[in-house]
Amino acid sequence: MILDSRPEIKDRLAIIAGSGLLPLHVAEAARRHGENPFIIALANESDRDWSDFENTTLGIGNFKAISSLFRNAGIGRVVLSGAVRRRPDWRDIKPTLKSLARVPSVLRTLLSGGDDAVLKMAIELIETNGARVIGVQDIVPELLATVGPLGGREPGAEDQADIxxxxxxxxxxxxxxxxxxxxxxxGRVVALEGPEGTDAMLERVARLKADGRISARRRGVLVKLCKPQQDVRADLPSIGPSTIAHAAAAGLAGVAVEAGRALVLERAELIAAADKAGLFVIGVDRASLRGRS
Amino acid sequence: MILDSRPEIKDRLAIIAGSGLLPLHVAEAARRHGENPFIIALANESDRDWSDFENTTLGIGNFKAISSLFRNAGIGRVVLSGAVRRRPDWRDIKPTLKSLARVPSVLRTLLSGGDDAVLKMAIELIETNGARVIGVQDIVPELLATVGPLGGREPGAEDQADIxxxxxxxxxxxxxxxxxxxxxxxGRVVALEGPEGTDAMLERVARLKADGRISARRRGVLVKLCKPQQDVRADLPSIGPSTIAHAAAAGLAGVAVEAGRALVLERAELIAAADKAGLFVIGVDRASLRGRS
Incomplete structure (x- = not known):
């Protein structure tokens, strides 16, 4: 007896798009790789024109709409990309019947969790809807930072110590x-990044130097690393031309990111900006970091 | 044979005064305790009227003048108090002959050391001039935070978790x-204090709430502790009425400081401000902290 065993075609790629340039990069690169990505632009976050792609705009907590969208559009793989600057309010949460029982824990995470906890929850909620969450780097591996200097400059001995x-x-x-x-x-840690983000932290460093609170005679470095426990399918650290502009304004000597676990956006523009400003940009080996973590 | 063995009378108290209210509190309290303090106001830092006290104004790196002042005024004990907002420039350093060889290491510390490293160095330089550095709390023990709530409020269960x-x-x-x-x-750490200071950090938290980057539905707490390795004769964490005002503006539920190793300035005004704003202020036991450090 032969049953109709045609597998359900459910493998379309969806890109959940937060703010910034990254989602558009990912969408275009996905298209180059033969995908036909469906864009789920997050309301109040996504700030790009998606008219070139099949797209819809949804509130971040609208699991009900996401669930039926996944079913109707045959979404099988999901990439989370871009920044989510605002935490959703409890009034934004529109649960499905299946997820209703989990609403209290969802709310608790949204109100109190670190970014990492929130993203872990988002991934879990998506995967209970039958789609797989994959990393940006699985679609656009060329965005990953590689080991070594990216532009024309390299860190000196003092920069190396700061790194x-x-x-x-x-x-x-x-x-x-x-x-x-x-x-x-x-040689001194002068700023640690919180929810304000990298650019705001670098503005703080610029002010500390201008006010004489830290020496303006030393340059310094920005380092961005993956959190030791984070899921690499979401929220990889990233740098772009704006990071370089802010680092230069803070008088830094350069920027170091974790090779293989950080994204370099608009690489050509970023390198041109760094070279022009005299800043190094370097990918550092995570194996050497692990020993110290 | 009896030699003239009259000991040199060299026990006068000097207060090296940085910025803020603390040095004046210490000077007045010292006088109440029968001392006749000599005030060394730091140029570009001290912002109080010292005309009631014997005083002089010196640049922070002027070891030459400090050395002869100690000798001439018979200074035997020194209290460091108040904030030092600006790191001295190398051009400010006026070494003594004795300290000349140490200038390179002094400069390195001033340029690169954390506050703790700089204060350790300052203490050492003072003590090589024959004076003893004592803590503010040795002169004004009543400024130290005690265990338990200071005002009318106490932290709730959620506040306790945040603490x-x-x-x-x-x-x-x-x-x-x-x-x-x-x-x-x-339940989420949203800001860590750097050289910008507590008030600026609290302004950052207020902005994060206003921008929706962190939940404005949760209140939160400020905790100030001694650094594990720091010398308690300098730079004890402190809170004052301004801390309460900034904590209230950031929507916090309250403030916790390390009992026995933090200073509470203008206690009556601080408690009145906290009670009025509905904030708790509590001293937490350092023994319970040590187990976790």
Missing amino acids: EIAEAAAIALGHLDVGQGAVAVG | EIAEAAAIALGHLDVGQGAVAVG
Whole structure:
């Protein structure tokens, strides 16, 4: 007896798009790789024009709509990309019948969890709807930072010391699920990144130098690392041309990111900006970091 | 044979005064305790009227003048108090002949050390001039925070959880010699204090809430602790009425400080402000913290 065993075609790629340039990069690269991505733009977050793609706009807590969308559009794989700057309010949560029992724990995580906890929950909720969450790097591996300098500059001995000090601080910060970035200037950690984000932290460093609270005679470095415990399918640390502009304004000597676990956006523009400003950009080996974590 | 063995009378108290209210409190309390303090106001830092006291104004790196002042005024004990907002520039350093060989290491510390490293160095330099450095608390023990609530409010269960989370973060931060303060909101660490100071950190938390980056539905707490390795004769964490005002503006539920190793300035005004704003202020037992450090 032969049953109709045609498998349900349910493998379309969806990109859940937060704010910033990253989602558009991912969508375009996915298309180049032969995908036909469906864009789920997050209301109040996504800030790009999606008219070139099949798309819809949804509130971040609208699990009900996401669930039926996955079914109707045959979504089988999901990439989370872009920043989510605002935590959703409980009034935004529109649960499915299946997820109703989990609403209290969802709310608790949204109100109190670190970014890492929130993303873990989002991944779980998506996967209970039958789709697989994959990483941006699975679609666009060319965005991953590689080991070594990206532009024309390399860190000097003093910069190298700052990189190591900021790395140790970033690892401690990641363990606390607070953030991914740290700045060291002249051997001293002067800023740790919280929910304000990297650019705002770099503005703070610029102010500290202008006010004389830290030495303006030492340059310093920004280091961004994956949190030790984070799911690499969401929220990889990233840098872009704006990071370089802010690092230059803070008088830093350069930027180091974790090779293989950080994204470099608009690489050509970023390198041109770094070279012009005289900043190094370097991918550091995570194996050497693990020993110290 | 009887030699003239009259001991040199060299026990006068000097107060090296940085910025803020603390030095004046210490000077007045010292006078109440029968001392005749000599005030060394730090140029560009001290912001009080010292005309009631014998005083002089000196640049922070002027070891030459400090050395002869100690000798001429018979200074035997020194209290460091108040904030030092600006790191001295190398051009400010006026070494004594004796300290000349140490200038390179002094400069390195001033440029690169954490606050803790700089204070350790200052203490050492003073003590090589024959004076003993004592803590503010040795002169004005009544400023030390005690165990338990200071005003009419006490932390609830959720606040207690935030206190413990912020404590753990503050201990990690102290180990890095970055700062003494941390803020947790709804179970999540949202800010770690750097050279910007407590008030600026609390302004950042207020902005994060206003921008929706962290939940404005949870209140949160500020915790200030001594760094695990710091010398308690300098730079004890402190809170004052301004801390309460900033904590209230950030929507926090209250403030916790380390009992026995933190200073409460203008206690009556601080308690009145906290009670009026509905904030708790509590001294937490350091013994319970040590187990976790």
